[in-house]
Amino acid sequence: MIAESGHYALVLALGLALIQSVIPLIGARLRDVALMNVARSAALAQLLFVGASFVALVMLHVNSDFSVANVYENSHSMKPLLYKITGVWGNHEGSMLLWVSILALFGGLVAAFGNNLPLSLRAHVLAVQAWVASAFYLFILVTSNPFLRIANPPIEGRDLNPVLQDIGLAVHPPMLYLGYVGFSISFSFAIAALMEGRIDAAWARWVRPWTLVAWIFLTLGIAMGSYWAYYELGWGGWWFWDPVENASLMPWLSGTALLHSAVVMEKRNALKVWTILLSILTFSLSLLGTFLVRSGVITSVHAFATDPTRGVFILLILCLFIGGSLALFAGRATSLKQGGLFAPISREGALVLNNLLLTVGCAVVLFGTLYPLAMEMLADFKMSVGAPFYNLTFAPLFTLLLLAVPFGPMLAWKRGDLLGVTQRLLAAGVAGLVAVAIAWGWARGGSALAPLAIGLGIFVIAGAVTDIVERTGLVRLPFATALHRARGLPRSAWGSAFAHAGLGIALIGIVCETTWNSEHIATMKQSDVVHIAGFDVKLDGLFQRQGPNFREMIAEFNVSHDGETLSVMTPSKRSFTTRGSSTTEAALLTSGASQLYISLGDATAEGAIAVRIYHKPLVLLIWWGPVLMALGGVLSLSDRRLRVGAPKPARAKQRLQPAE
Template sequence: MVEIGHFALVLAFALSLVQSVVPLFGARTGNERLMAVGGPVTVTGFALTALSFMALTTAYMQSDFSVANVWENSHSLKPMLYKFTGTWGNHEGSMLLWVLILTFFGALVAAFGANLPATLRANVLAVQGWIGAAFFLFILTTSNPFARLVPAPIEGRDLNPILQDIGLAVHPPLLYLGYVGFSVCFSFAVAALIEGKIDATWARWVRPWTLAAWVFLTGGIAMGSYWAYYELGWGGFWFWDPVENASFMPWLAGTALLHSAIVMEKRSALKIWTLLLAILTFSLSLLGTFLVRSGVLTSVHAFATDPSRGVFILCILMLFIGGSLALFALRAGSLTAGGMFQPISREGALVLNNLFLTTATATVLIGTLYPLVLEALTGDKISVGAPFFNLTFGALIVPLLLLVPFGPLLAWKRGDIYAAAQRLMMAFGGALIAMLVTVLFIDGATVFAALGIGIAFWLVLGALTDLVLKSGFGKVSGRIALSRLAGLPRSVFGTALAHLGIGLTVLGIVGVVSFEAERILTMKPGETTEIAGRIVRFEGLRPFQGPNFTEDRGRFVLVDAAGKDGAALISSKRFYPARRMPTTEAGIRTMGFSQLYVSLGDELPEGAVVVHMWWKPLVTLIWLGGLVMMLGGAVSLTDRRLRVGAPSRKPTRIADKPKPAAS
């Protein structure tokens, strides 16, 4: 099975070469038969890649330690779930998952692109083939997941304990679906530049793919944040780690691309801007791949440390980013810019939104790469941490958040900012009340905390205001308004949910940053402590034997005001013998939208143990907001107007001529 998987990977590489050349040549020469080759070759390449991935997965499930990749990242005693997810819990396996998703998206384009113009479809599949060929070659030459060991070891080295978690089953696949999903937008952009034209077909295809990739990337980032929060035992949700930034930058650029595609579809404007954003978004995705795989960073996310891999991926970056930008510079002057609009309009609001997002992306990019560039040029090592990002990114994102509710209320082409402001007066009043309540009734509230909570309520109420106004509540009867609400396009609901989700995330961030309580202390069995008005009793440590680890479990019990025991939570320290690595498993108790978070430290003499305890108000809203944003994107994707495919012309109906009156 292992040899079959390796051979299937080689065949997939060969087919990707065919896919990258034959349809493109057919489009240039007008040969329909050559253009038609792209579809079957793309689908077959996906089937072969799936076979290769299945072969590697089988090796993991069967603990075949004759495969070097399995020996380095698995263990016979590891739970079956982690044997399966361990397939992509390493450099080689994760790259195979990367190309599997890439070929899957290419197969979707081939399957659903029958109504695309033949030349555009051929060029798009050819560009997808270029990307696939480059990464297949990278895997086969530097990262072969099927390399054998002779003789085969009896036991494996086990998977990194931090990765032995359900988060590995969700976070990387979602993240890759987002990263690679933007490759379709990139392929459409390069195909349009090759042809030298952009039309309605192009615009209608790009927006759904952008939206789908954005939904997956949002979920991947949110899941990664929550995974780090509960697994690493540090109690934080975002560290501005360079690899975290590497996933955040494509999300920011993809959000800008999504809004730009809306303007292009509705008003046939911002064509060149949309093309550039499609190129930059996937380029940032490739940059994230380079940062993780090259070994230039020391991070919990970084898999590879082989310099040859980094050089290979750097060459891929130069080829695709440099080549696409050079083609853009060559062709952009010959492309029409699109329709005109007034600055005060929905188009103008979306352009302003994109300016803030792209500037914020550039800020994060500079803060992430500057230490690397400085070290490469001078040898000096510096770190750019949270203070820089919080100050620069926050200064850009706050004005953007204040402007978000205005966009959906402005008319296309020419809007009335004063009328939109009047419609938002109720939302503004609600946000102002929330700020006043925060300042007057919450102990320790600062002006910045009140401002943050006001912005969060402004976003939530602004999103609801859009639905209320479009439904006519207050102007017509409740029954008619509900009927209108149910009849609104799903894209309207999707927009409102996405903006509401941003508001919930902001509320969660402000709540936990401004009102978090923290205690570090030593506790003996039977001792109690108080945090944020809650009494917690430590009941001691108990040993526990897991399938491939040992752990000491600490039991904590919440005590109510009457002295009765309430809910309990377990925090533990694990040790994995195969890897010789300890991990911290935090104990978390959710109460409403808030959480009590307990992490164990070192064990001291006389039975005492160091305990790190946090009370985190509204922290779950951070990830709930991410889920609501994903829901908004998914609802928008179900809108029939955003179905994947080119718009078809409706047959013209000729009215029957009136018959002459009988004489």
């Protein structure tokens, strides 16, 4: 009953999506309010049915109903409740259902809270959203149906991939999908605007919150995924330039560009064509990511199952939407009116530079991801593009970008004063140079570039601080006035300062971790001691424990510093009988932003065990940075005010305040 109702709800959602993709468009053409309003109620009903379908699948997993093939293949009755629930999206079919659920969620949100939109725009947006939804409902029902049944249900399931049995699965995929799929709204807005032929500052105002929400979740999702890989895979790596990671990085890069170019469009009615193109490209890259991960083109921990029909189906969807939207864009873009003018040195100019660097960076990642695949398919030649390629291409681009970041927010709209901004950033520059000097003096070994990169990170952070100080007049004005002005400052200004500072913080973390990370690999027996980065790590013993659906071997380490015991660390190795595989559970000891990381290798016959111990200085900054960035996004999102980019008049006297 639950299984079949869930299945039927999904089918009904498809029916509603089909109606929603046609009727509102007719309504918009005829200017019939009732027909346009069908979009709204259909979108809400769709959300209801997909939500019911998703809840049904969750219940089937929780009840261990192995008459459902998806549950049998990915669940186990002994699995803890949390993993029974998260296992719903820990497999191909379920994750696609989550995908469409989130798509319907965004559609429902536009329908419920889009009262500030013109009726015809909302009808268009929801219709486009329904096209995407219809395609994916069909994909799920035809090729990856999570509700297929087994007539003679087996008594026990085959269990979830043990690597996925972790709290990370509860957070990472939903976050990432909220980001990926959230960009579908900006895509729908772009297509709707092209179809209506109305693209202006107001459009950018309306699409802003949706893009921001998607960006916030994507940022957190990527950061969470990276941290998960760091502690679960047992090698202490946090970014591998793996095609699947790249697939999430690309929409983030172009989404970040979109966020910035939409600001120009909202405030100055400029860069309209470009912003529309970025909206289309960002969602196209999300679709490409879905294709790469779900088609089995790439085998990785993310590719749950490979099935050629799925790949072909997603490829069709991909061609249809990317090709169709770009064709529409090509047809309509020329008819768009040009917007506000600006000088090269201006806030707009800085944002164009930002867009340029981000999109080129995105193109580099795209090349690095697709080139090996193309080579493998066309020339039957296996190769991998890894860190060296990106260090040579992506890193310089990002260095340029980071150098420019502090300048952007301080330049005036329309025409800026680069010299004046440079003077005001002098303090930040000095802070960066001091940081370089300190890092140079303090560092032992490592790349000569590392202190420079740390200086750059400090410069970016100090630049963000300078921006806020300048705006509030903290130095020039009495404290009370400054405080008053700080309160009056738009939250989006705080938001961008936080986000930019987050960038600097992440950079420092990355540099410190990669340069001064120390590593010790040894085979340890009981009472052996390893010295690493000032810590003494002593193996106290090994023992076994029985978990709910696994057996684990735990090693107990006593960690001390200068003879003073700090903590006991217990990394373990779990073996899961049902799948016959094992995972390593690393133990982490955090002190400040640095971490000591122990993971276990294989045990030898003599009772010794291979151990990998890492000391990772300031590693946590890598993830605190993105969290700060997301916080900036939230602040900006909570800014209820409208944005006005007051252009600087040509003959006006130069003022110290930056315009807002």
